[in-house]
Amino acid sequence: MDWDKLRIFHAVADAGSLTHAGDKLNLSQSAVSRQIRALEESLNATLFHRHARGLILTEQGELLFDATSAMSKRLDAASARIRDSEDEVFGELRVTTTFGFGTLWLAPRLPHLYEKFPDLKVDLMLEERVLDLPMREADVAIRMKEPSQADLIRKRLMTVRMKLYASRKYVDKHGIPETAADISEHRLICQNPSAAQVGASAVMVQGLMTHNPQSLLTVNNYFGVLQGVLHNLGIGVLPDYVTEDFPDLVHVLPESDSSEVPVYLAYPEELRHSRRIQAFRDFVQEEIIAHRKHLKALGKL
Template sequence: MDWDKLRIFHAVADAGSLTHAGDSLHLSQSAVSRQIRALEESLGTTLFHRHARGLILTEQGELLFDATSSMAKRLDTAEARIRDSEEEVFGVLKVTATTGFGSLWLAPRLTKLYDRFPDLTIDLMLEERVLDLPMREADVAIRMKEPSQADLIRKRLMNIRMRLYASEEYLAQRGVPEQLEDMRHHRLICQNPNAAQVAAGAAMVQRLTSYEIPSLLFVNNYFGVLQGVLNHIGIGVLPDYLTDDFPHLVPVLADVHSAEVPVFLAYPEELRQSKRIAAFRDFVTEEIMAYRKRQMDEAVPA
């Protein structure tokens, strides 16, 4: 098959329109249409259903689009590796992380990374869904469990736990609970146990809500839970890495916590030589080491 025709087909299938594809390819609509007709003739099949509102792929067109999508992702990977020079770090790095970790721990630290590599562009995707790294939905991921996808390089960064925290103002008004049963006199802020989250966090919330707490605030991510705690609404279930950046959070019921949750950094084996990946990996590792050192220093009695 003609590579140029496949490129044009992919653009049309992606845009769903000859006009929009032509605009992105800097070709006229008639030129794009001719190339699509020629490709259909060479394959002996129809690739698109033509409708007044646009183009819809036929079953054969879907098969070809799956193939060209895989090709496009592989070409993106090759381009990324080619563009990584031996000494410079630049271009786009697609990073995925959970909403909580990405917004509360990673994003506030990115200033340091940009200071070091001003030509780097970070595309930060915060969601609980696990993106497909081998298919290049993202270049590097930070997840709260070990990734199960094949052909990934994995690095364990640290372990965290979910714990209970409140503001000083809230505790001054409502009192400090001394045992789990005392939570019946407080408002709990947490994620719904059925919401997408780490299993350890969901198990902790289920345990807490079994004490018939009369008032709850459910938020679907830890950023929202933190805002509720900082605004004195109640006692929140939060990851303990937050204490480094929010020292005014007051731990409550220190013996009540989730099981350990591992934090992993992962990226595709084929990006092992990427300078962007290496720069990001080393940066995150340095920040984790600094965080661990501060935690150890705070744990040592004066």
């Protein structure tokens, strides 16, 4: 069904006159009449009773007018929301990041985002595979290396290091290793070598494995590694951003810390002016600043 004809029909039904509708639409009476006649022919129905005082809707015309009225209200509402979107944040935002960062750092902080923007709908996609942002597989990504895809806006957020952690209960019972060679007397908890992970973590684990840990627990993501550490199973390789939320973790063998791993936020160039993207970007930056301040207060930075 032709949208333009429906628009003209709605104006005629609302005005009750071809002439008045034409004035409103800046069309001649004959042009309006031709559009109405063409719409009636396409529907094989008479939409107006014509008499000297104007036009009255037929039963079929009333059905169509109800539909175009509902459409008009929805379009007006959408137009208002679009105009208001310069000041409001609403709608769906698809965010992709790694399983570890998403579960251990981002998800616990999302309540702060929803407090500011309760109408926002976040679809959090956690996977190690790099989604194609230019092809709109996601709207925004947080990754542990600079994205190589073209037509992306990139912002370096922070750096992280992979470090060795143990629970306080574990070190009270088993002691703290003094050198990397002492890992031979402990159980090492780390990502499975076959799991996707940042290069710095893989290099760190390879170095530790040369010291023949007494026992080994491998998991395919950092959330699983953290659970093993919190349940006193051994010494785990974890990103340092977990320390704020789990202050009782003990950092061991600092000389074994990995090199710095950059964390980037990226989104397509075409979304540069998206209020949802801007709100999420500002939220992440604010949380990182608060994270650093808290670590500094704890003497961990």
